[in-house]
Amino acid sequence: MRLSPDQIIFWQSGFFKLNATIVFTWGLMLVLALGAKLITRKLSTDLKRSRWQNLLEIVVTRILQQIEEVGLGDPRKYLGFLGTLFLFVSAASLCTVIPGYEPPTGSLSTTAALALCVFVAVPFFGIQEQGVSKYLKSYMEPTFIMLPFNIISEISRTLALAVRLFGNMMSGAMIIGILLTITPFIFPIIMTALGLLTGMVQAYIFSILASVYIAAATRIRKPKPETEANE
Numbered sequence: 001m002r003l004s005p006d007q008i009i010f011w012q013s014g015f016f017k018l019n020a021t022i023v024f025t026w027g028l029m030l031v032l033a034l035g036a037k038l039i040t041r042k043l044s045t046d047l048k049r050s051r052w053q054n055l056l057e058i059v060v061t062r063i064l065q066q067i068e069e070v071g072l073g074d075p076r077k078y079l080g081f082l083g084t085l086f087l088f089v090s091a092a093s094l095c096t097v098i099p100g101y102e103p104p105t106g107s108l109s110t111t112a113a114l115a116l117c118v119f120v121a122v123p124f125f126g127i128q129e130q131g132v133s134k135y136l137k138s139y140m141e142p143t144f145i146m147l148p149f150n151i152i153s154e155i156s157r158t159l160a161l162a163v164r165l166f167g168n169m170m171s172g173a174m175i176i177g178i179l180l181t182i183t184p185f186i187f188p189i190i191m192t193a194l195g196l197l198t199g200m201v202q203a204y205i206f207s208i209l210a211s212v213y214i215a216a217a218t219r220i221r222k223p224k225p226e227t228e229a230n231e
Contacts, residue, residue: 005106005107006020006021021104024092025110028104031091032091039052063082064076064079066211067082071215072214078214082207082214085206085210086203086206087203089165089206089207090200092199093196093203096199105202106166110166112166114161118158118210118213119154121210122217125218129217130218135217138217161210169199169202
C-alpha cells in the first residue's frame with residue numbers, strides 16, 4: 001500500500017525524480033488557472049449573467065464573508081491568498097474521484113509547502129499593515145522575555161498546519177485502500193464520498209487557521225484613552 005504519492009515515480013534520472021506529487025500538483029494548478037481564465041473571460045455587469053459567473057460570485061462572496069468574520073478588516077486584500085489556499089486544498093480532495101489520481105495533499109512535502117506559504121504570509125501582511133518596527137515589537141509583548149517563545153510559537157504552528165493536513169488527507173486514503181482489500185466495493189464507495197466531505201472540511205479549517213494567524217499579525221493595538229491611563 002502506498003502511503004504517499006511520492007512513492008509513484010514517473011521518471012527518474014540519477015538524483016532527480018518526477019513523482020506523482022509533482023505531476024498532480026502542477027496539473028492541479030494548471031487546471032485551476034485555466035478554469036479561472038475560462039470562467040472570468042466574459043464577466044458581465046448586467047442583470048443577466050451566466051451560471052458560471054453566478055457560481056463564481058457565490059464562492060467569492062462566501063470566502064469574503066468568512067475572511068471578514070475572522071476579523072480581517074479589508075477582506076479583498078487577502079482574498080487572493082486565502083481563496084487560493086482554500087480552492088487548491090478543496091480541489092485536491094474533490095479530484096480523488098478521477099481514476100489514477102492521487103491527491104498531492106497526501107504528501108508531507110505539499111502540506112509543508114502550503115504551511116510555509118502561511119508562515120511567509122503572516123509577517124508579510126503584518127508588516128504591510130503595521131510597519132516593520134511595530135510588527136517586530138509585537139514579538140516582545142508584553143515583555144522581551146516572550147521573544148523566544150513567540151518565535152517558537154510561529155514555527156510550531158507552521159509544523160502543526162502541515163502535519164494536521166497531511167495526517168487527515170493520508171488517513172482517508174489509507175482507510176479506503178484497506179477497505180478495498182477486505183470488503184465489497186459498495187462500502188469503499190461510501191467511504192470515498194465521506195472522504196470528499198472530509199477534504200472540504202480540511203480545506204475550510206486550513207484556510208480559516210491561516211486567516212486567524214494573519215488577523216493576529218495585522219491587528220493594530222489602539223492606545224488606551226488618557227482617562228483610563230490616569231486611573
